[in-house]
Amino acid sequence: MGIFLTILKILGIVLASIVGLLLLIILLVLFVPVTYKVSGEYGDKIGGRVKVGWLFASATGNIKKTDDGMDGIAKLKVFGISIKKIRLMGHDDTEDKHKVKPKKEKKNKKSGTGKAPDERTETGNSQMSDLENDLVNSPVNGLKNNTGAADTTGINGNVRVGETGGKADSINGNESFDIDGESDINKEIDRIFGTGDETPEEDKTADENSGKTADEDVNKTADEDSEKEKVGIIEKLRLKALKILEKISGTKDKVLDKKDTLIRKKDHFIEFLDKPYTKNTIARGKKLLKKVFKNLLPRKGNANVLFGLKTPEKTGAMLGKVCMFYPLYHKWLHITPEFYEKKIEADLWFKGRIFIGSMAIPALFLVLSKDFKRTRNLAKKI
Template identity: 30%
Template sequence: MLHILLFILKIIGILLLSILGLILLILVLVLLVPVRYRAGLQMRTIADYSADGKVSWLFGLICLTGSYDGEQVKLDIRIFGHSLLHKKPEKQKKRRKKPSQRQTREQPAVREIKAEKENIESKNAECMPIVEQAGPKQDEKTSGQEISDTEDGGTDADEAEQTSGTHEKNHIWQKLRNGSTRLSRLPSQIRQKVSSIGHTWKNLSKRKDHLQSTVEKYHSFWNSTCTQAAKNHILREVKYLLRHILPEKLEGALTFGFEDPATTGQVLGILCVLAVFTGNHLEVNGNFEEKMLEGDVSIKGHIRLCHIAKSAIGLLTDKNIRKTIKGYQSYRQI
């Protein structure tokens, strides 16, 4: 009985050790195996260009590829060689459906019914009578109305002149009344404007004092020893990450030109200095005669998650950073 119990415990221990070993293996692969990236850019003109890129992990077993040929963007994700976005279409056998005996029997009968309907419709169309449209009749009363309008025209003109004169007089009196009311309201409007200017000046002085106090407060917070120590630590970690993330190789040739030759010379000098840091694998040429941009550039590099994890752990465990975050939150609440 004891032998069986020891055997069961042995099996359980082997399973636990194998699970722990598998977890450790996965962690080592995730942290130490680099994520490799590659990108290329081909330019004929400023508007005509193409690009392609690839990101792979675990020796290409997991791969993300993309390309742009000037018209269309193509993306693909492959895991162990199988594409997730572009599945192969399955071959389907096309089977022709044979008509049943019932359909073959019904087809002649349907055709006969359609032919009878067409004959009946044609006969009905021939029997329909043709109706002629009657022309519009002219009104006979228009001449009488025109005569009566000419007779009454003289009296209407006299009445219109009288009404226009009365309207002009009323309009002048209304303008005079409006002008007098506006003059009586001027002193009160001037007082309101002066008081509003005084209020705005007081508000501006208060805002100025508040802004000055906040600037002094954040200036003292920035110059504190805790904040400066946190800033220096963050800058060190950023430099460390850039050193391990930036591309290792920058290759190709680039020819460019601007409308102003002076601008072309300045940009050429900057790019020549940057090309030194890439091991002189990038050939840069300037065209001082015309505006152009063409070339073929490619970059290669890799990223290891262990470097990112090391920087993240260092930043999270720093006491100065935690104190700085708490101090900033307290400053905002004040």
């Protein structure tokens, strides 16, 4: 029994310490303020600094203009010890030191035993000339005379063919052959290009008849195609007109439906605002917003501004507009006009404290209230 009680005692102590630690954390979050401080300058030097702290931790950010451009660094500290450093903008010089220089690629030595381009072209031309000479000295050169006689030059000698019934020596000069009528070459030409029996008049009449029938066929097909195109265009235009009319009627119906829904929502919204619990919720929400705004505003600060618009008229007009709000900024803003130069310079700093509890506790009571629940349920029905 005693052991059981000691175990329960230890468990109770552990649970109590955990609950106490959670309560301590909640109280710290609610009642320990978050501090912030902002400072900056614009003129000969351009830069800014922001510092946010809570308990023993803080985060700072510095931005300034250098010759290379804008440079920004953020630091995180705990108990004044730097934990992490972040480069926001600009170039980090330390990174260049750690970079390893890339190895230079070795140049590939070009080696080759081939001929130069000029030499290759010369050899190619010489080979082509040899081929041409061989073709010129081929066994048959062409046809001569209109009577059908042909002169052919062979490799070892010349062969002449007479008119009809003549004999010709072979290439070696030992054998001969007779040629009756047209030579084989003329027969081949007649076979390829025609027999030559048709007269020129018949050719002309045939060509004219074929040309006329072809023109008539082309005209008929062109007329048919044009009619089909006209019918197709008219059909497309009709379909497009029908689609446009359908869209117009559909949009008209949609507009009318939206109009009816907007009228209904307007009536429901007016009824929603007239409810007493809705009015109570809105009043409490306004008070909460005022507390939040007051809590976020800086408590201390100072700003010095020097501005000029080059002419006294423009500068005076701008100064008059700014002075209309003098009661709101007279404690922390000091304005100095410059009437004969166009310039602007500023130097400012401000700091404040944000209490999360002063915003969280009223917000929690507002959310848990009955009026807020009824208002939320009614708003969902709108």
